[in-house]
Amino acid sequence: QVQLVESGGGLVQAGGSLRLSCTASGFVFDDYGMGWFRQPPGKEREAVACSDWLGTGADYLDSVKGRFTISRDNAKNMVYLQMNSLKLEDAATYYCAATTRWACVNWNQEDSYKYWGQGTQVTVSA
Secondary structure, three states: OOEEEEEOOEEEEOOOOEEEEEEEEOOOHHHOOEEEEEEOOOOOOEEEEEEOOOOOOEEEOHHHOOOEEEEEEOOOOEEEEEEOOOOHHHOEEEEEEEEOOOOOOOOOOHHHEEEEOOOEEEEEEO
8 A cells, every 4th residue: 555644744933944754655665756745725736846766866846946955765765855944935735746757757747746645734934
């Protein structure tokens, strides 16, 4: 049974940091690129970052470049999203997802992903 379980969300002040974690099971983790999406309240879900299978290549949403870092630990079947200098507009439900391939091809499109987690909430206060 495939599972992606996110954790690490919570309430943080603007300018603060959070690290999200995603634990994967039920599939061969290092065969897949991994991504993070987010969905702010009342808005559409958008891709935030993607890491290739080895963790050596990554793509980012322009608005998070320089603030967010995606990383992965294939030995632990985990992917992380380090979020620094958080802004009010970063508040959202964050989802991790496994791509359909080992690389981040068309990484910002939802149909490039095969498995999805249930999400973790990030709230940013002023």
